[in-house]
Amino acid sequence: MARRKKKKHGSDSVELNLAAMLDMAFQLLTFFILTFKPAPVEGQISLRMPPPQPTTVVAGGKKAGEDDKSKDLLKGLNTLVISVFANKEGKIGSMAIGETTVGGLARLNDHLKTQLGDASSPFEQVIIQAGSSLRYDALMDVINVCTTQKLPNGQPLTKLSFVEVPDGT
Secondary structure, three states: OOOOOOOOOOOOOOOOOHHHHHHHHHHHHHHHHHHOOOOOOOOOOOOOOOOOOOOOOOOOOOOOOOOOOOOOOOOOOOEEEEEEEEOOOOOEEEEEEOOEEEOOHHHHHHHHHHHHHOOOOOOOEEEEEEEOOOOHHHHHHHHHHHHOOEOOOOOEOOOEEEEEEOOOO
């Protein structure tokens, strides 16, 4: 039997060392994975809240916003005002419904149920006055408490407005 002779590669051919290339690729991949710093999921968002607009009728027969000379937009409206101010971390520091200080979200929920659930309650809308350094997630917690409330007719509270209050006032 005749054996075939293997052809010898000439000195022109180049062999690639795949082991070294794979090693380098994994080293680069590891470097980029370990040094990657993703952006936070939710950062502090600077909100520009619109000015309060009346959404209910004014007592006295005039339509809301009809009196241009009035300096108090809320006068005569059936509005409940909630004030929320931040602590140093941007979380809820203090809250008040009108002039009454409220301790936390659970107490806010209790007060709102009492005031908005009463059939003799004149309130049809809520304005949330938020401090400018209040974090967005803290404001959303207050909004969630407000939107779970029911009016005396069984309808959910849907009329919410927001006012930004500069810190220190």
